[in-house]
Amino acid sequence: MSSIQPAQATPSLVIENRWDDVVAARLSAAELLPHRGLGPEKERVGSEVGFVQESNSHSPSDPSSHSKEALRHPPAMPVVNCISDLRELARRRIPRAIFEYADRGSYDEVTFNRNRRDLAALEFRQRVMVDVSKQSLTTTVLGETWTIPVGIGPTGLTGLFHANGEMLGARAAQAYGVPFCLSTMSICSIEDVRSAVTKPFWFQLYLMRDRGFNEELIERAKAAQCSALMLTVDMPIQGLRRRDPKNGLSIPPRLTVRNAIDVAMRPTWAMKVLLGKRRTFGNLAGRMSNTGGLTTLSQWIASQFDPTVTWQDIDWVRSRWPGKLIIKGILDAEDAKLACENAADALVVSNHGGRQLDGAPSTVSVLPEIVDAVGDRCEVLFDGGVQSGQDVLKALALSARGCLIGKTFLYALAAMGEKGVMTALDILRSELQVSLALTGTNDVRQVGRDVLRDPRPGVSVCR
């Protein structure tokens, strides 16, 4: 149980306190404003993330007044108090090809947009005159305690968003007391992440044609003492994210005539990632030629990922992985039932963040029917569009046990590394806590569908 203190109830205060301690030193005004000197762009970008304006009240005739004023009015600092602030910082700090790899969806982005739109359409019931002075945000998933009902989902290429990104993400998750899931397609390897943390993390697996390689990955995950295996089932073949080939995304990233200016404006990223030690797929060493082009990656995925996978193959995984098994990428009640019948301990309602089947429903719109189909046979996790504590509360209200974040994690990591991820978790925690209180609820484990009003047309919230 935690009592609400003013600093906890106001997200910007949380961040400002943290800011004083850590962020101020890391984000100089120069780093924050790569467009400095470009006139109107500076104004526009500054105001987007809510820069605190500097006072200009010092006397120009007294030179010492500059330094005195500087002490009284330190340089403008951004107030980071929502996930979109982190997204904006990320946009400025990493090259466009990497940013848009995370920020965009597949094809016409219909499903991608639905995820956020349908979450936003749900309305809370505001309840008053309830004692909300003490609250609990802690929950348990698969027998593990989470300090907030939010975990970090698997994302490929994370180490290109920040040097050693997966190691930093896992460290932040460990410090916060939430799970971190490492992708098969990560930049840091399973062993790298193992060396960065002391507590177990999760490993995500794609089934490949070469089952020998899958077996090897499972053995490596066991050796790293991963506490759960997450099998992603919604990518037998890859949907097209149209921006990636247009942006010339390559792995490892390369400096080209086309991206030279973009990269030159992000010297910190260039120094640490472009010239860094870990720049290609850490888990696939020796499995993939290093020719770099995205076409090569797509062709590699097409040639390696197994499009023949069926529910029968779960037996094969089960016979090699005796631990907790999570099936990720369920968007249909029938498939949810089959996942339970095939011995999943948990499933993730997911459409891969709108990056696969365009035209599929939003995850939040199918969550209620999936929860109803599953009953208490396995635990249901949720992802897709979670960018605020309010989003988390809505998913909990529709009976998700917890949420996973994809883009939110990557924005935070790209913006400020490990501290950025901690900041994102802080923001989600703070927003969740306040929203919980204002719906008259005190414990995330007791949130029910009654915190939501009747849905708007187009969003089905089964009752």
Ligand SMILES: Cc1cc2nc3c(=O)[nH]c(=O)nc-3n(C[C@H](O)[C@H](O)[C@H](O)COP(=O)(O)O)c2cc1C
């Ligand atoms: C850049 C990026 C890479 C991803 N890579 C993987 C992956 O390697 N394996 C996987 O199972 N899911 C992957 N996902 C999907 C996420 O795990 C998650 O389902 C999705 O991001 C949730 O939606 P959100 O980004 O709106 O939070 C990726 C998502 C993004 C944005």
